[in-house]
Amino acid sequence: MQTRGHPNRLGIRGWVGGGRWGFERYMYTLHRLSGLALLVYFTMHIFVTSTRAVGPDAWKQTMSVVSGPLFTMGEYLVFAAFAFHAVNGIRLGAIELGFAVGRPIEPVYPYQTSVGGQRRLARAVLMIAFVVALWGGLDFFVWK
Template sequence: MESRARPNRLGVLGWVGGGRWGFERYLYTLHRLTGLGLVAYFVMHIFVTSARALGPESWEQAMDVVSGPLFAVGEYLVFAAFAFHAVNGIRLALIELGFAVGRPIEPVYPYATSVGRQRRLARAALMVAAVIALWGGLDFFVLA
């Protein structure tokens, strides 16, 4: 229910600003952005690859459209977004099913929180995602 007093909600600015006291807030923002990018790419990808249902000429035509350095870079960005979204998604699934946040504890100052408790997991997730993204870069641009 909305308050009858003067509204003072932060709005969408509150998604990206209005805080960032923990490094998890950046992961939250990045998870959203990469998710939106992946959905947009996925819808396009369904249409492009469906050209295979119309035979070889149609397929080659579709592949010609999405070839070239611009698409290679775009495709790599999608790969990097996938790497982050997938690894951070594993972290989130573990946390949101209550596995990495610890049990309730006696709050004694300075307070230990679930956010601090999963921090190592968050760092590890970011490192694994970076390694996958770097390896993808090697595959896309150096080995190819």
């Protein structure tokens, strides 16, 4: 699009530039970042498992690299990202089908918004994601 003045689009700053309203903006940002993290993980996963096709030695060598504590921590973070992304994805799917946002209402001050209407659902998503991530953490680091 042709620029008609001094450009003032926020870009990536716009993802985190709010924060004085609701936490849904942060959930929006976290959903995008966790999605990107999962994409990176899948790419790495395909690369790592493809070394099996090269031969047993290459496979063993790759596995020795990725079985260190740093990669274990990375895998756990991917699991936590998956927990949030999956549960929040269900919330977004439900909202996009018009659930939890309410019906159109007469706007009378102080205004009630659909964001407030789905707030309990958003809190429930955060709690479920936290519990799943906690359970995963015990499985990764305590129960092994």
